[in-house]
Amino acid sequence: MSIAIEQASSIRCESLSIQYSGGLRAVSDVDLTVRPGEILSLIGPSGCGKTTLLRLMAGLESPSTGTVTLDPPAAGRQGGIAFVFQQPTLLPWRTALENVMLPLQLIARGSNSQRRTAAQNMLQTVGLSDAINRLPHQLSGGMKMRVSIARALVTQPGVLLLDEPFASLDDMLRNQLGELLLELWRQHHFTAVMVTHNIAESILLSHRVVIMHGGRLHEPIENPLPRPRTESLRSSAEFGQFYGCISDALRASR
Numbered sequence: 001m002s003i004a005i006e007q008a009s010s011i012r013c014e015s016l017s018i019q020y021s022g023g024l025r026a027v028s029d030v031d032l033t034v035r036p037g038e039i040l041s042l043i044g045p046s047g048c049g050k051t052t053l054l055r056l057m058a059g060l061e062s063p064s065t066g067t068v069t070l071d072p073p074a075a076g077r078q079g080g081i082a083f084v085f086q087q088p089t090l091l092p093w094r095t096a097l098e099n100v101m102l103p104l105q106l107i108a109r110g111s112n113s114q115r116r117t118a119a120q121n122m123l124q125t126v127g128l129s130d131a132i133n134r135l136p137h138q139l140s141g142g143m144k145m146r147v148s149i150a151r152a153l154v155t156q157p158g159v160l161l162l163d164e165p166f167a168s169l170d171d172m173l174r175n176q177l178g179e180l181l182l183e184l185w186r187q188h189h190f191t192a193v194m195v196t197h198n199i200a201e202s203i204l205l206s207h208r209v210v211i212m213h214g215g216r217l218h219e220p221i222e223n224p225l226p227r228p229r230t231e232s233l234r235s236s237a238e239f240g241q242f243y244g245c246i247s248d249a250l251r252a253s254r
Helices: 050-058 096-106 112-125 141-153 171-188 199-205 231-235 237-253
Strands: 010-019 025-034 039-043 065-071 081-084 159-163 191-196 208-213
Touching: 010 050, 010 191, 025 050, 039 050, 039 199, 050 081, 050 159, 050 191, 081 141, 096 112, 096 141, 112 141, 141 171, 171 199, 171 231, 191 199, 199 231, 199 237, 208 237, 231 237
Parallel strands: 039 191, 039 208, 081 159, 159 191
Antiparallel strands: 010 025, 010 065
């Protein structure tokens, strides 16, 4: 079974809102188009609605008003959207290989042999060939997150949604996995939306950065930094200038 990613989808949110009981509007009148094959970061203070918006894109929440449209749609291909949560959420009784195979089993894609091969290939891609038979408690935090990313990508999604996937890791691991995500994107060109609180991370990874505050989005900010990008870019004057631009925009949004 090939692990090549299928055609990346665009994501279009139109007049998107969600209101919970008690009148709380976690997301309010959001209009946003995520271009096919781009990485877009959502950044803003805690409680501003970033994760809720991501869950609306994934279909894990139903909007009160508005729509989310994927083009091409994911409905015709199970596994077309993948979600990476803050915590790896691995099943403790399954090995790394078995955890990565799980989405393919749930959507009944391929034979067991094909699923195993696809999972092995993805674990090799994220640098875990030697850990395929380890249980989650035998893996470090960074290794668990690599397994989680491999599990997301094994379904060949056109859209990858990430909710602060590196937040619980130390800076060195966070930087390493950021570079891994960039390498996976270079190989497969999926569309990605990532929630983060880390300005430097959003700059290194993203084509555009969108600031969110009080359930509303500000105008997306185009990232002028050239690709390919590596950790060495952080020390450049251009990186520092764009960091200042995002910091100023965050302060102005309050």
